[in-house]
Amino acid sequence: MRFKNILKNNKGFSLIELAISVTLLGILVGAVVVGGGMTTKMKIQHESDTVNTLLAASKNYLNASQTTYTGISLAVLQGNAGAAPVYLPTTFNIATGNSWGGAYTVAADATPTNVDISIVGVPDANTAALLTANFTSMATCAYVAASKTWTATF
Secondary structure (H helix, E strand, C coil), rough: CCCHHHHHHHCCHHHHHHHHHHHHHHHHHHHHHHHHHHHHHHHHHHHHHHHHHHHHHHHHHHHHHCCCCCCCHHHHHHCCCCCCCCCCCCCCCCCCCCCCCCCCCEEEEECCCCEEECCCCCCCCCHHHHHCCCCCCCCCCECCCCEEEEEEEC
């Protein structure tokens, strides 16, 4: 009887129940924070893979009896500009844009023996630095904050 009265008079949470609740909330918040960082890393990896695909297509364009990158563009690489060869895989879709909603561009550099591959919409210099880190050994990279454009010159 006394035990039933004690249970009826308890109107709050015990210290253990509160500790468990705070711990679970901490775990959930931690998962959200870590997940946000993983999303950024996934976008960087996806865009790095895309740049590598565009670079390979550009090299194939150059090797197909071209002496310079003059005239290169995404349309030419996809065979949409009336060019017979298609240098990009059929699964490559530039219409969807990049991970940040911007576009890709491929163009001959001022030195037409080099090619510029650009990603428009890169959100900030930190993200651009992460992209650059993937290409430091093979390209010169630059980020223009005003236009949010990251460019690698190969």
